Amino acid sequence: MKKLTLIVGLVCSGFVVLVALVSLVWTPFDPTKVSTHRYGGLSWPHILGTDGLGMDTASRLMTGAQTTLLVGILAVGIAAVIGVPLGIYVGMGHKMLGEVVARASDILYALPALLLAILLAAAVGASVMTATVAIGIATIPIFQRMARAATLTVMSQDYILAAEVAGTPRFIIALRHILPNIAPLLGVQAAASFSMAILAEAGLAYLGLSAPQAVPAWGRMLRDADIYTAPGQAVIPGIAIAVAVMGFNLLGDGVRDYLDPRLREVR
């Protein structure tokens, strides 16, 4: 059962990554090339049909996987790069700063990605980038809180005390002792946040706050789909999003169970 979670997660997320890699070098058609062959059904050579502008859905789906991964990697990257050091620093014992960071974290938590994205899009225009940055910023508190909690646990370990007694600089302690110990936890969180980011981007795309139509992206494909005229063109990106989200979610769960069955969902 636990293995199954990991396997399904690996297969789904691996598939998305594979498709994205393949699309870097090959797609059946140019994903941005319009044609007069509109709303083509599932048939050769357009195996997933064509959309309302006559663009090949399979090619757009493949290239869209790149966008999906980019969103996930960047958003999680932003959140982790800012949130983790902050969390560790605060977790290593800075009372005043800790309180400030905790409150800032609360405020950021109350400003969901959507609000940030709306404001950001109004400020500099909507694009995949603005959406991703908004999602990334909104995810910072999750990483910050988690890194802090995990650091607190590690800090009570004897080897930290030993290192401190030996006069090891705090920065080195953080780098050598704390980071490696909390890394597995962060990895699991990264997978979960990855899928949340994909879902959030789709939501932003639906509101027109992400990719323009010309850029192949799953959320945007879903927005542009004429669900009553060609339901398939909505269902296909819908499934793609679900597979990616589920894949990374299961991957995270699976790795967590694998690393330590007692390591429960991070809250």
Next chain:
Amino acid sequence: MVVLRAAARRLAVFLGTVLVASLVIFLMMQALPGDVAQVALGMGASPEKVEELRQTWGLNRPLAVRYFEWLGGMLHFDFGSSLVKGQPVVDQIRPRLGVTAWLVGLSIPLSLLVAIPMGLTSAMLRRRASGALINALSHVGLALPVFFLGAVASMVFAVKLQWLPANGYRSFAQSPGEWALRMILPVGTLVIVQSCFLARYVRTGFIDVLSEDYYRTARASGWTKWRGLIRHGMRNMATSLVTVVGLQVSSLLVGAVLIEQVFVLPGLGSLLVQSVGSRDLMVVQAVVMLLVFAVLAINFLVDLLYLWIDPRLRRGKTA
């Protein structure tokens, strides 16, 4: 006494956070480009007229003055006047607030009502196919974009089956029947996604309880598996679930914004999208403030609820 002191501390932190949040929001609004006067006057406006309008609306006064004016106004529910419509912002928000409050207010209890039995069953039967199936279903439900699910629900239940109206809103005061009919699909969609999310936490929580000693004690006392888990697991599972629900509020609000778009509901979300579109900063500012306040307030309440659920936090330790 301990409870009171803990509650008072949390209240102080909450109020402080709200205050800082208001400043952050105010400053963010100022950074938004797009001249509201220009937008209001439209494609045919002359620059002089635009400047005149900026003067009339007091957009040229110092930041600090405008911030404290806004803050002071909010204390007695005065959010200023809409730049575009001229009417008080609060009059625009009030009818919209109801829609979003209904959406969120109905979704939270209903999704708990679905998630708890779902999580309980899948925890209890986790080694059987049926439990695994429920768990798998919750993973799928969680992965589907809420707006996609909403559009499909509308297609199936309104267009194909013609059971329910496709979209639109009527207020409860105008017609309770119509109101209820038009709330079923949007609330149902939100509940599906939310309950799938929560069910996973409920499941984990109950699985944790299953391996706890007190659950074994309960079983040894004569509780059957299921009833023992409900009786002694629920409260313990709830301590962690309540935190998750609190954290979920902001994502539920996001879901509500998307659902308002799909089902064309005149809620705060669509007001926000609309006001950003017309650069009606006073309205945007008020709505964002209100949403942030709601999230912070609900998390504050969750904190208090936590004190109530978990006796270990309520009374000082003696042992």
Next chain:
Amino acid sequence: MSLLSITDLSVEFGHNRTRVLDQACLSVEPGQRLGLVGASGSGKTVLASAVMGLLPDNAYVMGSVVFQDQELTTMRDKEFSALRGQKMSMVFQEPMTALDPTMKVGRQAGELIGLHQQTSPKATRTRVEEIFDQVGLSHASRIAEAYPHELSGGQRQRVVIAMALVNNPDLIICDEPTTALDATVQAKVLTLLDEELSRVNAACLFISHDLGLVSRLCEDVAVIYAGRIVETGPTAKVFHDPQHPYTAGLVATANIDAVTPGERLPVIEDFFDPSQEVRS
């Protein structure tokens, strides 16, 4: 007719069917106190859990457990639950975690009464305070209003014992009931157990790794090793004249008082080679 008779009871866990209990045979007569001794991991707790029907879902049970003429291994959860807490009850090792942290202890004890008989809340309350008083919890009414974390370890274990006794069961299984307590408390709790068991005249399966405790409390003893019952008999006889080498080792290592200072302490392996096939 035995109160409890266990015949060829085996328990296996998980997909690869790890055998934890191997064809164990035991019987407990009404009013009899039977000690069950063995090292940690020898299957003591699994045996107790199997009797109580509290094994996790991934356990496979073979053989037979008959309690008061009823076969327990095939009994439905609902009927079994009616026995638990009523005819048979259990005292657990960890008083710190054995009680629901979110419920007042008086209510937890009261539940046991309500589950098995029709009573008024008032009668339940009176009975709870009575039994609390009996197990030596002073200010019983105040204790009943407390949450587990507000009580000391000894107090909690008394609550657990009170819960096991409250319905006057015919069989009480005690799984290392005093191991987690500090020495002074341990002695008091043990005395209490001894008195109460005699008072209600219940049979007892007393599980422990401590031979001293067992010989103080139990007239009979069974020795379990690696999932097998290797020796059974009257306590005095088994400990004085162990038939099985493992028992001999157990007894020798327990009697460290008999060792002259400076001499090497005995270990089990001096008496018994675990790699050898054991069969009593």
Next chain:
Amino acid sequence: MSVRSGVILGLVLGLSGIFSACVPSPDSVRELSIGITVEPTTLDLTTDSAAAIPQMLLYNVYETLVKLDSQGAIHPLLASRYEVSADSLTYSFSLDHKAKFASGTPVDADCVVASIDRIRQSPNKTLQSQMAVIESVEAPSADLVVVTLKEPSNFWLYSMTGVAGIVFDPASDDLAMKPQGSGPYQFDSWTSGDRLTLAKNESYWGTPGRFENVVFRFIPDPNAMVAAMLSGDLDIAGEMTSPDSLSLFSDESKFTVIEGTTNGEVVLGFNHSRENMKNLAVRQAICHGIDRAALVNTVWGGKGELIGTMTVPTDPYYEDLSDTYSFDPEKAKQLLAEAGVSDLSLSLRIPTLPYGPKAATFIASQLGDIGITVTVEELDFPRWLEEVYRDGNYDMTIVAHVEARDIVNFANREYYWKYDNPEFQAQIALADRSTPQDFVPQMQIAARMLADDAAANWLFVFPNLIVAREGITGIGHNMTTLSFDVTTISSKD
């Protein structure tokens, strides 16, 4: 609400008894509900130029002295007749003595003068320029208004059929929230984000409205519009922004589909202040590089006529110039090569209106084929207004110009296209001043000038796509004004 949905409701809430009592009675057919896509931010059409305001209010709530019909002909409305002097400078409007506002106040000459003055003082530049030609407005008697122009203008009377000609109730003090006029319907309520309701004006001076209420529902999402129409929630889908879905309404026993035209030209606008776009060869290459027939098919379901200049078929001076630059990618490449332009990279900044992103994606793809790299950027409307429209920060953009006779905008070199062609400006001025007989040929000369100069690429005429429930009749085929005129609509049941 159907019986079936009542049952469902009962099942869900277990309160069917209570709720089915609230089911609206069948006389709700006296309500006409129309789905439209854009909600205005205010109802004041003297300050805000959003087309959604006149869409709901013009002719329905507000009336003008003269009205344009669905064929483009001018008819008297509040004026029972009007006369034009021989020198085309003086217009005399005789008011219909029956005419009165919904409030009961009679429509007299003073109200008309006040209204015209109100429009002349509007901050809206378009309205200002439409009225700039007026020398004086006078009311010699209670039912006569005389307007004197500075110079003859063929455009002026035409403007008076639109927003510029509205006669406001002198009692109206809040145009933004409470419009008051003399039409067959009066403003009832506006639920922001949801609907605007008009109620029948019981004391209308002319043929009364046929519905107790007219509800405009704001449904921006095309899928939601289709769903509302298919599920029977709407009587009329007033604008179908997903033309492909019209095929879903082909069942004539249930729906009527109207495919007419509007005044809207969907324009691929060029910024003539940019070096690249000043180059005629580049503009011509772009025009040759885009297959507009395919574009209409792809982007707008094949609905919408092709045009070659800033005129629409309902304009009196319309000529079909759509093949001025035929689709010829080879010629386009050749033009670019001859002009020595290579590695051309252009920005296409568009507002996020339903046609914009689709058309932009299509154009970017086709121009890519002739070697022009197009970067598409979607902007929300306020941003577009600021950066493209006001600041002129763009190479190309796409927007539908819905106002009537807006060809004159090309004569304004300040306009966001920055098109500065003195010859064309002179020609438009000449046409405006010329006699009504000469007006048409002079305008045709101007229109051809634009076409030949490839001043923009006119993609197609925005079609008037409406779906109505069976039994609804009287919807205007073409949308010649900004009004969604409900005064002619009736329902069989």
